[in-house]
Amino acid sequence: MEETVEKPSVTEVVNRCRNGSRSSFRELYELYKDRMYSLCVRMLGNTEDAEDALQETFVRVFRSLGGFRGESSFHTWLYRIATNTCIEHLRKRKREYSDERLDDPEQEITIPYDPEHTDDLKLFIEHALEKLPNGCKSVFILHAVEGFKHREIAEMLDITEGTSKSQLSLAKEHLRKQLLSSMEV
Numbered sequence: 001m002e003e004t005v006e007k008p009s010v011t012e013v014v015n016r017c018r019n020g021s022r023s024s025f026r027e028l029y030e031l032y033k034d035r036m037y038s039l040c041v042r043m044l045g046n047t048e049d050a051e052d053a054l055q056e057t058f059v060r061v062f063r064s065l066g067g068f069r070g071e072s073s074f075h076t077w078l079y080r081i082a083t084n085t086c087i088e089h090l091r092k093r094k095r096e097y098s099d100e101r102l103d104d105p106e107q108e109i110t111i112p113y114d115p116e117h118t119d120d121l122k123l124f125i126e127h128a129l130e131k132l133p134n135g136c137k138s139v140f141i142l143h144a145v146e147g148f149k150h151r152e153i154a155e156m157l158d159i160t161e162g163t164s165k166s167q168l169s170l171a172k173e174h175l176r177k178q179l180l181s182s183m184e185v
Contacts, residue, residue, distance in 0.1 A: 010074050017065050025065075029058055036082045042141045043086035045130050053089050057082040072155055080156035083142065087134050128178045132171055139164050140171035 008016075010031065016024035036057055040050035060081050068077055129137055138157060142148045143164070148156070150164040157164070 011070075014065070014068065014074050017062075018068070025062060028061075032078055033058075036078065039079070039082055039141065039146060040086055042129070042145055043083070043137065044089055045126055049089055049093075053082070053085045057085045060085065076152055076155055079142070079146075079148070080158075083138050083156055087138060090134050090137075124179075124182065125175075128175050131178065132174055135159075135163075136167045136171035136174065139167035140175075143168050 008027075010028075013024050013028050013031070017028055033054065037050060037054050040053040040057070041047060044050050044053060057078075061078060064081070068074065072080075129140070132140065135157075139153055142153045142156065143150070150161045150168075153159075153164040154161045159167075
């Protein structure tokens with residue numbers, strides 16, 4: 001008869017990491033890297049930035065794990081770090097974009113969606129998400145794509161549940177307007 005070895009709980013792995021176990025940190029990384037990478041790609045819109053954000057997220061987790069008090073689930077705490085890392089990348093990108101525009105105001109950087117030349121709904125959604133304000137984008141992705149409840153999103157982003165609901169509503173309205181305007185062409 002084959003002996004089954006139970007996988008340790010996330011709490012056990014986190015506790016071993018806090019006690020300095022590098023192999024446990026690797027285990028933690030392996031448990032969450034795919035979900036965090038997926039979140040980063042959705043928020044940042046490209047794999048290169050997502051890879052950077054993923055790496056930065058886990059560096060922050062490694063440095064901050066000693067301060068994790070367990071007041072929220074580790075999962076929620078990790079999503080908060082990843083989301084905040086992505087928001088910082090988006091802000092940096094916005095500053096760089098502004099600097100580029102100041103250097104050459106004639107330069108057109110946006111990529112317009114042209115429904116006559118593509119029927120790829122995914123491409124449209126990716127472009128539409130890029131145009132959302134950061135707060136709306138974060139809430140929309142965490143709620144509509146990742147499946148979190150507003151209570152969890154509020155905890156991750158350090159906002160109220162009402163703000164989370166409002167940001168989701170604004171995101172949906174913004175996306176609806178973009179969809180309608182693309183159909184008018």
